Amino acid sequence: MNREIFVLIEHRQGEIRDISFEMLTKARGLAQEKQVKVCALLFGTNLENLIEKTTSFADKVLVVEDKKLENFNAECYQRILANLLPQYNPFLTLIGHTAFGVDLAPSLAAQLNFPLVTDCVDLKWEDERLEAIRQMYGGKVNARISLMEASSYLATIRQAAFPVGEGNLKAEVVKIESLLEEIAYRKFIEYLEAAVGEVDITKANTVIAVGRGIKEQKNLALVEDLAKTLGGVLACSRPVVDAGWLPKDRQVGSSGKTVKPKLYIAIGISGAFQHISGMKNAETIIAINKDPNAPIFAEAHYGIVGDLFKVVPVLKEKIAEIKR
Amino acid sequence: MEIVVCLKRVPDTAEAEVKIAPGEKEIVKDRLVFDINEADNYALEEGLLLKEKFGGTVTLLTLGSKESEDVLRMGLAKGADSAIRLYDEKFSNADGYCTARILAQAIKNLKFDLILTGCIASDDGYTQVGVTLAELLDIPHASLVTGLEIKDKIIKVNRELEGGLLEVLEISLPALLTIQTGINEPRYASVIGIKRAGQKEIKVWGMNEIGLKEEETGEKGSKILLEQVFFPPVGKRAEILQGTNEEVSAQLSEIFKTKGLL
Numbered sequence: 001m002n003r004e005i006f007v008l009i010e011h012r013q014g015e016i017r018d019i020s021f022e023m024l025t026k027a028r029g030l031a032q033e034k035q036v037k038v039c040a041l042l043f044g045t046n047l048e049n050l051i052e053k054t055t056s057f058a059d060k061v062l063v064v065e066d067k068k069l070e071n072f073n074a075e076c077y078q079r080i081l082a083n084l085l086p087q088y089n090p091f092l093t094l095i096g097h098t099a100f101g102v103d104l105a106p107s108l109a110a111q112l113n114f115p116l117v118t119d120c121v122d123l124k125w126e127d128e129r130l131e132a133i134r135q136m137y138g139g140k141v142n143a144r145i146s147l148m149e150a151s152s153y154l155a156t157i158r159q160a161a162f163p164v165g166e167g168n169l170k171a172e173v174v175k176i177e178s179l180l181e182e183i184a185y186r187k188f189i190e191y192l193e194a195a196v197g198e199v200d201i202t203k204a205n206t207v208i209a210v211g212r213g214i215k216e217q218k219n220l221a222l223v224e225d226l227a228k229t230l231g232g233v234l235a236c237s238r239p240v241v242d243a244g245w246l247p248k249d250r251q252v253g254s255s256g257k258t259v260k261p262k263l264y265i266a267i268g269i270s271g272a273f274q275h276i277s278g279m280k281n282a283e284t285i286i287a288i289n290k291d292p293n294a295p296i297f298a299e300a301h302y303g304i305v306g307d308l309f310k311v312v313p314v315l316k317e318k319i320a321e322i323k324r
Numbered sequence: 325m326e327i328v329v330c331l332k333r334v335p336d337t338a339e340a341e342v343k344i345a346p347g348e349k350e351i352v353k354d355r356l357v358f359d360i361n362e363a364d365n366y367a368l369e370e371g372l373l374l375k376e377k378f379g380g381t382v383t384l385l386t387l388g389s390k391e392s393e394d395v396l397r398m399g400l401a402k403g404a405d406s407a408i409r410l411y412d413e414k415f416s417n418a419d420g421y422c423t424a425r426i427l428a429q430a431i432k433n434l435k436f437d438l439i440l441t442g443c444i445a446s447d448d449g450y451t452q453v454g455v456t457l458a459e460l461l462d463i464p465h466a467s468l469v470t471g472l473e474i475k476d477k478i479i480k481v482n483r484e485l486e487g488g489l490l491e492v493l494e495i496s497l498p499a500l501l502t503i504q505t506g507i508n509e510p511r512y513a514s515v516i517g518i519k520r521a522g523q524k525e526i527k528v529w530g531m532n533e534i535g536l537k538e539e540e541t542g543e544k545g546s547k548i549l550l551e552q553v554f555f556p557p558v559g560k561r562a563e564i565l566q567g568t569n570e571e572v573s574a575q576l577s578e579i580f581k582t583k584g585l586l
């Protein structure tokens with residue numbers, strides 16, 4: 001293997017997203033083993049600032065500037081990449097497994113007939129071949145994946161799966177002309193910020209979060225009582241919001257809020273990575289779950305394996321007792 | 325409006341003990357409870373709501389074994405008009421790409437304005453089949469959709485990005501949307517609906533019916549190969565408190581106290 005590894009830089013509203021640096025770091029590790037180069041792909045408008053931030057993490061930055069690329073548009077990105085990848089012929093191209101990447105990578109792979117492995121938590125060399133590790137069944141098992149022989153490969157990378165290394169390279173910046181024609185079928189209208197609610201869970205020192213294990217809306221009172229006793233706020237996982245039991249501003253996770261409280265208690269939450277990404281930096285994490293194999297226990301500092309309907313009332317009483 | 329909804333039957337593993345089957349290519353499935361994939365239930369509801377608003381039909385499609393007819397029947401009971409199950413021995417072990425290819429080939433035989441899929445299947449978690457399917461059918465797509473409005477062949481959709489941010493965009497019909505959970509409130513099937521659905525015919529299409537070659541299906545038509553499933557390595561793990569509910573509560577309270585959390 002003596003071809004480059006490409007990384008598609010993801011940016012939004014003028015900021016490069018963390019996943020881009022995580023991918024560049026991982027790509028560099030893979031590239032070093034084979035003594036090949038890492039090339040960042042940066043598309044957009046007014047990119048000077050973003051180019052500067054990228055150069056220390058890659059050997060080369062390929063830049064395409066075009067007004068039509070001001071906001072992420074899967075159609076535009078796909079057209080550019082469908083042109084560029086066969087021409088530059090990298091061995092592998094990394095794209096974030098993000099809202100941006102999942103809208104783009106599968107259709108791009110199908111158009112180019114490249115194998116795509118999605119949501120990778122690891123990538124490694126097996127001699128000259130690439131092997132991917134990804135998760136299945138909500139993170140309860142891992143799968144080792146090989147890719148069919150092809151001219152080039154695509155992989156989408158899970159957020160926060162890889163640390164960001166030190167940026168001490170000095171990339172050559174290559175600007176290429178945008179050959180983008182008019183956008184045919186996909187029109188960006190606007191970004192809508194999440195509505196602000198009455199409680200800001202990101203400001204609380206103590207967050208008590210409840211998940212699907214609570215079973216019914218009326219059972220929320222149980223956990224609310226515990227939250228009150230501890231002087232914390234009530235938060236939740238996504239299914240609780242989907243069911244309409246709590247408003248969206250209480251949702252913790254990748255598509256909700258990121259919290260860093262002193263204490264986070266996850267009750268009846270399995271610990272899907274989309275949830276973990278919103279709370280893993282809490283100082284002390286407690287999980288209460290009846291399933292001893294729930295992935296949440298890999299993230300928590302202390303765990304209680306048991307039925308929340310039995311544990312929570314007793315815990316509440318104990319704490320109330322101490323406080324009296 | 326002619327609407328096609330792709331449904332997958334998946335095992336519920338959130339609360340179950342998962343075991344790895346001999347051969348290490350699969351998990352043991354015989355004791356698991358199966359149901360419609362969570363996101364697909366929302367996609368189905370969205371299809372039914374659009375049919376109620378604009379008229380037309382809802383056709384359900386699944387690729388799977390005979391047992392997958394359960395999810396098709398449930399969809400019919402809620403008000404879908406017809407259902408097709410794609411099955412052929414040669415389809416087995418299809419990856420995400422190949423699954424999309426088989427679905428695409430079947431859909432080419434149908435009339436459609438809109439195709440709805442879930443954004444992710446909770447078993448394999450590929451997040452891939454819907455957007456691949458759109459490309460293979462050469463129609464526009466939008467993924468992770470949490471809201472939509474259709475006016476004169478134009479769909480305005482809300483896509484959910486990270487951190488609760490929404491991207492609003494417009495695409496033209498015919499199109500494919502991958503639906504995110506929470507977009508609507510899925511209904512329950514009525515008793516009469518269930519009775520009627522029991523009598524409806526479910527078509528079964530194989531390789532010959534949809535016109536795919538053997539090398540285009542199953543493992544041969546796939547782009548990735550699952551070599552092995554294994555349990556995630558135990559890295560750090562919580563200290564599990566032991567004892568009765570009283571005892572663990574007391575221990576936890578003590579931890580709160582020493583850490584100054586009370």
Ligand SMILES: Cc1cc2nc3c(=O)[nH]c(=O)nc-3n(C[C@H](O)[C@H](O)[C@H](O)COP(=O)(O)OP(=O)(O)OC[C@H]3O[C@@H](n4cnc5c(N)ncnc54)[C@H](O)[C@@H]3O)c2cc1C
Pocket residue numbers: 138210211212213214236237238239240251252253254255256257267268269270271272273274275278288289290291294306307308309338339443444468
């Ligand atoms: C693009 C995308 C974005 C997402 N964003 C988010 C996000 O921001 N936040 C988020 O949370 N999720 C998000 N999700 C969903 C995520 O993948 C999971 O589906 C979700 O986090 C699961 O929520 P849960 O743990 O409450 O439910 P489940 O996974 O169903 O787990 C329920 C848990 O409760 C336990 N339980 C059940 N009964 C009891 C009992 N009596 N006592 C004790 N324990 C019990 C079970 O053992 C199980 O572990 C997203 C998904 C996608 C595809």
Ligand SMILES: Nc1ncnc2c1ncn2[C@@H]1O[C@H](COP(=O)(O)O)[C@@H](O)[C@H]1O
Pocket residue numbers: 330331332361363364385386387388420423440441442443444445446448449450451452453454
């Ligand atoms: N075997 C299948 N039969 C029908 N639809 C499927 C099948 N597999 C995946 N899908 C659809 O594609 C979506 C995304 O699945 P995936 O890409 O596997 O995460 C699902 O929510 C379904 O709507």
